[in-house]
Amino acid sequence: MNFEINIIGSIDHIDKVNGNIDAELILENGxxxxxxxxxxxxxxNIMQKDKKSGESANGIYFCASDMIIVDIxxxxIIYDTFKDLIESNDISWACTKIK
Incomplete structure (x- = not known):
């Protein structure tokens, strides 16, 4: 299946080892x-910050919807991850359908 990715923001300006970024997957069916x-x-690092700030019950947990964890x-990597999720039919539970 053909698809496109849309990375929200500039991937060139984030820390590839200690960062996060939003991305959209656009399938050929729309x-x-x-x-x-x-x-x-x-x-x-987020959990350590939350321990200091008191957020997330003083940093005892971390959660995010539509979270995909990668090494870098x-x-x-974003493209290959989406490709694998499509091929394994896991895209619908790993990500939120917005259109």
């Missing part, structure tokens, strides 16, 4: 799905 890609390091954030 369906659009959304997800946020996080690195493990980014989740760790690159356009190729």
């Amino acid at each position: 369906e659009v799905y959304t997800a946020t890609f996080f690195t493990l390091e980014n989740i760790k 954030i690159t356009e190729k």
